[in-house]
Amino acid sequence: MSDFSSTETVDPTISRATRAATEALGVPALVVDDVTVQFGGIVALNHVSFTIEPGTIHALIGPNGAGKSTCFNAITGVYRTRTGSVTFGDAVLTKLPASRIASQGVGRAFQNLALSPSSTVLDNVMLGRYHLTKGGFFSAALRLPWTMREERRHKERAAAICEFLGISQFLHTPAGLLPYGVQKRVDIARALACEPKLLMLDEPAAGMNSAETDNLAELIKDVRDEIGVSIMLVEHDMSLVMGVADHITVLDFGKRIADGVPSEIQQDEAVIRAYLGAEEDEITDEAIEAEIAAENAAAGTGDIAAGEHVGTGTADADDVSSGAGASPVDPESEKTR
Numbered sequence: 323m324s325d326f327s328s329t330e331t332v333d334p335t336i337s338r339a340t341r342a343a344t345e346a347l348g349v350p351a352l353v354v355d356d357v358t359v360q361f362g363g364i365v366a367l368n369h370v371s372f373t374i375e376p377g378t379i380h381a382l383i384g385p386n387g388a389g390k391s392t393c394f395n396a397i398t399g400v401y402r403t404r405t406g407s408v409t410f411g412d413a414v415l416t417k418l419p420a421s422r423i424a425s426q427g428v429g430r431a432f433q434n435l436a437l438s439p440s441s442t443v444l445d446n447v448m449l450g451r452y453h454l455t456k457g458g459f460f461s462a463a464l465r466l467p468w469t470m471r472e473e474r475r476h477k478e479r480a481a482a483i484c485e486f487l488g489i490s491q492f493l494h495t496p497a498g499l500l501p502y503g504v505q506k507r508v509d510i511a512r513a514l515a516c517e518p519k520l521l522m523l524d525e526p527a528a529g530m531n532s533a534e535t536d537n538l539a540e541l542i543k544d545v546r547d548e549i550g551v552s553i554m555l556v557e558h559d560m561s562l563v564m565g566v567a568d569h570i571t572v573l574d575f576g577k578r579i580a581d582g583v584p585s586e587i588q589q590d591e592a593v594i595r596a597y598l599g600a601e602e603d604e605i606t607d608e609a610i611e612a613e614i615a616a617e618n619a620a621a622g623t624g625d626i627a628a629g630e631h632v633g634t635g636t637a638d639a640d641d642v643s644s645g646a647g648a649s650p651v652d653p654e655s656e657k658t659r
C-alpha cells in the first residue's frame with residue numbers, strides 16, 4: 323500500500339471539454355471547513371478542512387481507522403458534526419438531514435452494496451430517482467396518465483444511465499444474480515440516477531480483481547469527463563487513486579496530514595510515515611507469536627482456549643448496522659446542537 327513510487331499520476335489540469343460540462347451542470351465546490359466528529363471519547367475527525375473543486379476527482383485516503391468513512395458520512399448527513407460545516411454552493415449540508423442531501427445534488431454509492439438483490443437492475447436504479455418523481459403514492463396507484471408519462475420518462479433516463487455504465491444488457495435481471503463488479507456498477511448507476519453534481523464513492527474497488535479495478539478507473543474518469551460531476555473517492559487501492567485522482571487529501575488518526583496533487587502526496591514524508599507505520603503495526607512480534615500459538619493450538623500442541631481471537635481484525639465501522647462502538651448518529655435528533 324505504501325508503494326507510491328511505481329504508479330502513474332494524471333495531469334491535474336481538467337480538459338476544456340470537461341470544464342464545459344461541469345459549468346453546464348452548474349457544479350459548485352464542496353467545502354469541508356474545520357469539521358470535527360466525535361463518538362463518545364473517540365475523535366474520529368479532528369478539525370478537518372479541504373475543498374473539492376468543481377469537476378475534479380478528489381480522493382480521500384489514509385490508513386484503517388483514519389476517519390475516511392466518518393468524513394464521508396459527515397458530508398452525506400449520516401453523522402452530525404461537532405464543529406465546522408460542509409457547504410455545497412449555497413447549501414449548508416451540515417444543517418440538513420441525510421434525507422435531503424440527495425436533493426442538493428450529492429449522490430452516494432455505498433461501501434457495502436445496498437442493492438435489493440431480488441429487484442431488477444432497472445428497479446434498483448429507479449430508486450435513485452425517487453426524490454425527482456412528482457407523482458405521489460396515490461396518483462401512482464391510480465395510474466393517472468401523467469404519472470404514467472412521468473414514470474416512462476424516468477425509466478428511459480435510468481436505462482440511459484445503465485447504458486452509459488455498460489450494464490444495459492442486465493436491465494431486467496435481478497441484481498443479486500450478477501457478478502460483484504457488475505453490482506458495483508449498478509450501485510454507481512443508482513447514485514448517478516439522482517442526477518448528482520457530486521458523486522461520492524466509498525471504496526468502490528473493494529472486493530474487485532485487478533481487471534475489474536482497471537475498468538472501474540476508466541469508468542470513474544468517463545463519468546467525470548462526460549457528465550462533468552465532481553467525484554469524491556474514498557479508496558485503499560493506491561494504483562486506482564494515483565491513476566485517477568486530480569487531488570488527494572490524506573487523513574491519519576482523524577487529522578488531515580496532507581493535501582495536494584498526487585505527485586506531492588507520493589513524496590510527502592508524513593504520508594509515507596503514516597502508511598509505513600500502519601504496515602508495521604499490522605505485523606508486531608506479539609501478533610506473530612499469537613499466530614504461532616494459534617497454529618499450535620489448532621494442531622493440538624498449544625494451550626490457547628478454543629474460540630480465542632488471534633490477529634488484528636477490526637470491526638467495520640462503516641457497517642452502521644453492526645452496532646460496534648458508539649451508535650450511529652440519528653441525524654434528526656443529533657443535528658440540533
Ligand SMILES: Nc1ncnc2c1ncn2[C@@H]1O[C@H](COP(=O)(O)OP(=O)(O)OP(=O)(O)O)[C@@H](O)[C@H]1O
Pocket residue numbers: 361364365366384385386387388389390391392393639640646647648649650
Ligand atoms: N459508529 C461508530 N461508532 C464508534 N466509533 C466509530 C464509529 N464509526 C467510526 N468510528 C471510529 O472512528 C474512527 C474512524 O473510523 P472510520 O470508519 O471513519 O475510518 P476509515 O478511515 O474509514 O477506516 P477504514 O479504512 O478501515 O474503512 C475509528 O477509530 C473508528 O473505530
Ligand SMILES: [Mg+2]
Pocket residue numbers: 390391392640
Ligand atoms: Mg472506511
